[in-house]
Amino acid sequence: AQTVTQSQPEMSVQEAETVTLSCTYDTSESDYYLFWYKQPPSRQMILVIRQEAYKQQNATENRFSVNFQKAAKSFSLKISDSQLGDAAMYFCAYRSAVSGTASKLTFGTGTRLQVTL
Amino acid sequence: DAGVTQSPTHLIKTRGQHVTLRCSPISGHKSVSWYQQVLGQGPQFIFQYYEKEERGRGNFPDRFSARQFPNYSSELNVNALLLGDSALYLCASSLGWEKTQYFGPGTRLLVL
Numbered sequence: 001a002q003t004v005t006q007s008q009p010e011m012s013v014q015e016a017e018t019v020t021l022s023c024t025y026d027t028s029e030s031d032y033y034l035f036w037y038k039q040p041p042s043r044q045m046i047l048v049i050r051q052e053a054y055k056q057q058n059a060t061e062n063r064f065s066v067n068f069q070k071a072a073k074s075f076s077l078k079i080s081d082s083q084l085g086d087a088a089m090y091f092c093a094y095r096s097a098v099s100g101t102a103s104k105l106t107f108g109t110g111t112r113l114q115v116t117l
Numbered sequence: 118d119a120g121v122t123q124s125p126t127h128l129i130k131t132r133g134q135h136v137t138l139r140c141s142p143i144s145g146h147k148s149v150s151w152y153q154q155v156l157g158q159g160p161q162f163i164f165q166y167y168e169k170e171e172r173g174r175g176n177f178p179d180r181f182s183a184r185q186f187p188n189y190s191s192e193l194n195v196n197a198l199l200l201g202d203s204a205l206y207l208c209a210s211s212l213g214w215e216k217t218q219y220f221g222p223g224t225r226l227l228v229l
Contacts, residue, residue: 004159035217037220042222043205043222043223043225044220044221044222044223045160045207045209045220045223046220047217047218047219047220050217091159091160093159097215099215102162102165102172102173102174102214103148103150103165103172103173103211103214103215103216103218104150104162104165104173104175105150105152105160105162105209105218106162107159107160107161108159109157109158109159110158110159
């Protein structure tokens with residue numbers, strides 16, 4: 001079974017600064033997807049960024065980028081120019097790409113990000 | 118376009134009761150997945166449906182059941198509620214069963 005570990009329960013960053021959230025995962029599969037979701041106090045889980053394991057190039061979405069290290073099974077999220085609206089719980093998630101299986105997401109325990117003035 | 122919608126937003130039940138939670142996917146999405154998020158934890162997979170067929174089930178007891186309707190909306194049913202069923206129940210929809218999942222706002226269930 002796949003597992004996802006987020007070792008930072010809480011992180012803090014000053015507005016306009018950069019912060020990196022860590023995620024490691026364990027799998028024996030070679031083809032899979034990795035995601036970062038953001039969950040603000042409103043509870044709605046919002047997709048931040050997605051990475052296909054077969055792609056060597058790291059995904060980027062505006063101020064959000066990932067550092068995907070497949071051999072190390074590491075998938076960190078970098079937030080540049082942090083804004084107050086980035087304050088939320090961030091979840092790292094894994095999804096198998098093996099055909100014929102349920103397309104379930106396996107989540108980590110989350111990292112709470114605080115953004116200070 | 119409307120996102121994933123869920124009803125009700127909040128619900129209070131007592132132990133032993135039954136509950137039905139509802140989810141409407143994004144227009145054009147044919148797959149719905151259900152997750153349970155206990156306070157302080159990441160969501161746990163309960164079910165996935167695609168084209169009205171169950172594609173997968175997580176490690177939850179038979180008290181949990183679900184179905185998907187011809188219009189692709191879905192219901193999650195939980196029988197004989199326990200205190201431990203108190204959680205945020207999230208619904209996610211995707212174009213196909215293997216596509217990226219987009220979440221609704223969730224239903225907060227409190228079992229007393």
